[in-house]
Amino acid sequence: MAYKIEKAEMIAENIFEFWINAPHVAKNARAGQFLVIRINDKGERIPLTVSGVDGDLVRIVFMKVGKTTMFLSTLGEGDFIEDVAGPLGHPSEIKDWGRCVVIGGGVGIACLPILAKALKESGNEVTGIIGARNKSLLLLKDELASHCDELVVCTDDGSFGYHGFPVDILKKKLEEGVVDCVWIIGPAIMMKITSLATVPYNVRTFVSLNPIMVDGTGMCGSCRVTIDGETKFACVDGPEFEAASVDWNELMTRQRIYTEEELKARELFEDHTCECGGH
Amino acid sequence: MSKRKAEERIKDFNEVDHGFSKQDAILESLRCMDCVRPQCIKGCPVNIDIPGFISAISKEDFRKAAVILKTDNMLPAICGRVCPQENQCEGVCVLGNKGKPVKIGALERFVADWERENGVQIPEVKEKTGKRVAIVGSGPAGITAAAELAKEGHSVTIFESLHKAGGVLTYGIPSFRLPKDIVKAEIDKVLELGAELKLNHIVGRSVPVDELLAYDAVFLGTGAGLPSFMGIEGENLNGVYSANEFLTRVNLMHADSFPDYDTPIMKKDKVVVIGGGNVAMDSARVAKRMGADVILVYRRRKEDLPAREAEVENAIEEGIEFVCCANPVRVLGEDSVAGVECVRMEMREEDASGRPCPVPMTGEGALFTIDADVVIEAIGQSPNPLLISLVDNLERGRKGNVIADEETGQTSIENVFAAGDVATGAATVIEAMGSAKKVARAINERLK
Numbered sequence: 218m219a220y221k222i223e224k225a226e227m228i229a230e231n232i233f234e235f236w237i238n239a240p241h242v243a244k245n246a247r248a249g250q251f252l253v254i255r256i257n258d259k260g261e262r263i264p265l266t267v268s269g270v271d272g273d274l275v276r277i278v279f280m281k282v283g284k285t286t287m288f289l290s291t292l293g294e295g296d297f298i299e300d301v302a303g304p305l306g307h308p309s310e311i312k313d314w315g316r317c318v319v320i321g322g323g324v325g326i327a328c329l330p331i332l333a334k335a336l337k338e339s340g341n342e343v344t345g346i347i348g349a350r351n352k353s354l355l356l357l358k359d360e361l362a363s364h365c366d367e368l369v370v371c372t373d374d375g376s377f378g379y380h381g382f383p384v385d386i387l388k389k390k391l392e393e394g395v396v397d398c399v400w401i402i403g404p405a406i407m408m409k410i411t412s413l414a415t416v417p418y419n420v421r422t423f424v425s426l427n428p429i430m431v432d433g434t435g436m437c438g439s440c441r442v443t444i445d446g447e448t449k450f451a452c453v454d455g456p457e458f459e460a461a462s463v464d465w466n467e468l469m470t471r472q473r474i475y476t477e478e479e480l481k482a483r484e485l486f487e488d489h490t491c492e493c494g495g496h
Numbered sequence: 497m498s499k500r501k502a503e504e505r506i507k508d509f510n511e512v513d514h515g516f517s518k519q520d521a522i523l524e525s526l527r528c529m530d531c532v533r534p535q536c537i538k539g540c541p542v543n544i545d546i547p548g549f550i551s552a553i554s555k556e557d558f559r560k561a562a563v564i565l566k567t568d569n570m571l572p573a574i575c576g577r578v579c580p581q582e583n584q585c586e587g588v589c590v591l592g593n594k595g596k597p598v599k600i601g602a603l604e605r606f607v608a609d610w611e612r613e614n615g616v617q618i619p620e621v622k623e624k625t626g627k628r629v630a631i632v633g634s635g636p637a638g639i640t641a642a643a644e645l646a647k648e649g650h651s652v653t654i655f656e657s658l659h660k661a662g663g664v665l666t667y668g669i670p671s672f673r674l675p676k677d678i679v680k681a682e683i684d685k686v687l688e689l690g691a692e693l694k695l696n697h698i699v700g701r702s703v704p705v706d707e708l709l710a711y712d713a714v715f716l717g718t719g720a721g722l723p724s725f726m727g728i729e730g731e732n733l734n735g736v737y738s739a740n741e742f743l744t745r746v747n748l749m750h751a752d753s754f755p756d757y758d759t760p761i762m763k764k765d766k767v768v769v770i771g772g773g774n775v776a777m778d779s780a781r782v783a784k785r786m787g788a789d790v791i792l793v794y795r796r797r798k799e800d801l802p803a804r805e806a807e808v809e810n811a812i813e814e815g816i817e818f819v820c821c822a823n824p825v826r827v828l829g830e831d832s833v834a835g836v837e838c839v840r841m842e843m844r845e846e847d848a849s850g851r852p853c854p855v856p857m858t859g860e861g862a863l864f865t866i867d868a869d870v871v872i873e874a875i876g877q878s879p880n881p882l883l884i885s886l887v888d889n890l891e892r893g894r895k896g897n898v899i900a901d902e903e904t905g906q907t908s909i910e911n912v913f914a915a916g917d918v919a920t921g922a923a924t925v926i927e928a929m930g931s932a933k934k935v936a937r938a939i940n941e942r943l944k
């Protein structure tokens with residue numbers, strides 16, 4: 218049973234937004250959960266966050282970083298993905314925290330609208346802080362703004378909004394004492410550095426970990442991370458965890474396990490001259 | 497029945513055992529004495545009429561042999577290949593007293609393979625009952641329950657998390673022991689009985705619990721897929737794999753063929769496998785086929801290895817080095833594995849299970865290091881808690897298994913039944929199937 222891509226769009230350089238027809242995922246997915254796709258019979262299973270749902274359709278927003286995402290980006294409306302499994306992982310802990318700050322970096326920004334919406338609907342005051350290299354990478358900005366009481370935008374180059382990083386804005390908010398709960402979603406190093414800001418304030422800080430995964434259902438241990446000295450499987454115990462409990466160095470080291478293989482796969486894909494754009 | 501030479505077979509993943517030729521099958525069948533009191537039937541967990549099907553082989557009536565086999569065992573092509581016959585049917589065959597039991601497993605495989613090549617008869621399906629049954633998991637337990645209930649005319653839906661059905665038969669047992677086209681053929685036969693298969697459906701997530709419990713009956717066959725880790729230092733270094741991950745990458749995702757297939761795996765020279773069961777043997781033999789030097793570390797003695805006898809023999813022939821009476825203490829390395837530090841074990845008085853107990857030695861020479869690039873932990877699996885933890889009031893045992901009546905599979909929830917590894921903990925294919933068959937019968941009674 219293959220899953221149809223109903224809509225496919227490049228929304229920024231190297232970043233794509235797809236809507237896939239997968240009712241079993243769409244009808245049950247909540248903010249914070251992810252899905253796993255396998256494009257075809259030779260494909261790898263890769264995890265992608267549920268960025269939005271609409272009826273039978275589920276949205277993914279992904280960055281082209283290697284073989285699978287590069288190949289995925291060549292697909293379009295009407296093409297099929299062989300396998301889509303989900304929703305996976307625990308949903309974000311949505312309740313009336315009070316004043317929430319949701320922070321996104323890189324492709325993690327696209328994970329925020331669904332989260333902000335759920336927090337807003339539960340009575341929270343939601344502040345969004347997003348940071349990117351430049352204005353074009355502020356993914357789904359307007360959609361996110363519609364679910365936030367305040368949205369602060371940062372760019373590294375100052376081409377739009379605040380010239381600096383989300384962590385600077387977060388620090389200000391924490392100093393003002395207006396924060397009850399924080400979510401940080403982005404590359405591991407960004408989550409690590411940003412989350413250090415909340416430590417002195419003893420504020421609940423959720424991060425969404427992104428270790429390497431195979432099944433996503435808890436049967437292999439590939440995604441194991443160390444939380445407060447204990448081994449947890451990010452795909453079933455997470456993917457969200459309390460930031461201060463995470464062994465970040467271990468996570469980032471484990472993410473590098475296949476760097477050699479990934480490079481080889483990318484080179485082979487880039488050399489491939491077949492017109493079909495596939496294997 | 498012969499097998500391929502070790503030095504040749506370690507170069508690929510093709511089946512190791514040659515099946516019987518027709519002549520050899522008949523010759524072997526003639527050895528059976530058609531005992532008045534056949535112990536072999538009692539030795540088989542599903543009580544197959546062994547002398548019956550063997551006698552049919554001797555008369556060259558393979559179709560009849562298949563019918564007799566299939567009465568009690570739905571997956572003979574699989575059981576003939578993977579049953580630990582030495583502990584079951586062949587272990588009690590009277591000819592074993594002279595050291596050579598009848599090769600019941602190989603004969604079973606012969607009949608199953610013959611049937612597959614000559615056309616399988618699909619059993620009759622009764623009139624539709626309108627009752628809906630949800631089967632969770634498509635391993636041997638789920639497949640067997642699905643077949644039995646579909647035959648009774650119930651509307652059966654099988655939910656499977658992964659993108660392929662078969663459970664351990666697909667992701668765990670390597671193709672050189674159990675070819676995947678055979679697994680697929682067996683599963684397709686079940687689906688022809690009218691059961692619907694929904695892959696990529698994780699029950700508890702893709703199918704919420706309340707939706708599951710709305711079925712007239714629910715069969716839990718979710719297996720024991722949670723891998724155990726030793727809890728030793730260095731276990732999260734790059735290069736330490738659970739056997740489940742290692743085997744899944746190769747058997748399910750074909751990582752051995754990277755980059756032709758996209759899933760990577762660490763392809764290194766020195767592999768250390770920890771454990772002594774089928775899972776350890778399979779991990780070791782897969783690593784061997786990927787070109788590594790493989791050392792298997794087991795905490796008890798060689799004679800205590802619980803793996804299927806034939807697989808231990810095959811592993812030795814294939815050049816896997818066994819270091820017994822040793823247990824890992826620490827994995828060494830910076831970011832990646834460099835070695836494993838082990839402690840020698842000595843066998844002392846019996847423990848609760850009646851077996852001599854391995855105890856770490858102390859003093860000089862007790863510790864030693866094995867160089868390694870990859871470490872595979874094959875020390876055990878337990879029931880995957882994902883679904884189980886999401887169902888309220890589902891009584892569980894200490895090891896995370898679902899408490900289910902041995903005969904009926906009844907759990908603490910009225911319309912929920914369980915069988916296979918999820919109820920017993922990691923066991924065998926035939927036990928999962930035999931139990932699932934009994935439970936399916938109980939479900940059928942309940943649905944009347």
Ligand SMILES: Cc1cc2nc3c(=O)[nH]c(=O)nc-3n(C[C@H](O)[C@H](O)[C@H](O)COP(=O)(O)OP(=O)(O)OC[C@H]3O[C@@H](n4cnc5c(N)ncnc54)[C@H](O)[C@@H]3O)c2cc1C
Nearest residue numbers: 263264265266279280283284285286427428429430472479
């Ligand atoms: C829970 C979760 C949610 C994610 N959500 C998104 C998302 O919404 N959008 C997005 O663009 N990316 C997301 N990712 C990351 C995404 O899975 C990787 O970018 C993708 O797997 C890379 O595959 P590739 O073949 O294109 O690149 P590769 O060249 O194979 O790898 C590039 C990098 O991606 C990581 N990676 C590779 N394989 C895997 C794998 N099987 N599982 C996890 N990480 C891997 C590695 O750290 C690697 O260095 C998520 C990861 C996790 C764990």
Ligand SMILES: Cc1cc2nc3c(=O)[nH]c(=O)nc-3n(C[C@H](O)[C@H](O)[C@H](O)COP(=O)(O)OP(=O)(O)OC[C@H]3O[C@@H](n4cnc5c(N)ncnc54)[C@H](O)[C@@H]3O)c2cc1C
Nearest residue numbers: 633635636637657663664668699719774916917923924925
């Ligand atoms: C490597 C290995 C080698 C083995 N070798 C042998 C051997 O030689 N001989 C022998 O007799 N036995 C062997 N065994 C044991 C045997 O395979 C098992 O006892 C048997 O497979 C158990 O069957 P099962 O149906 O209960 O579970 P499984 O085969 O584990 O199947 C369970 C299925 O349920 C699915 N599932 C789990 N949770 C969910 C969920 N929430 N929603 C949907 N689907 C779900 C899983 O993805 C899986 O496909 C071996 C086991 C392993 C791991």
Ligand code: SF4
Nearest residue numbers: 540575579584585601
């Ligand atoms: S199912 Fe297994 S135990 Fe029973 S007869 Fe066949 S090989 Fe022997």
Ligand code: SF4
Nearest residue numbers: 528529531536589590
């Ligand atoms: S015990 Fe052995 S010899 Fe006797 S009937 Fe069974 S298989 Fe034949």
Ligand code: FES
Nearest residue numbers: 431433437438452
């Ligand atoms: S990805 Fe396999 S256990 Fe989490």
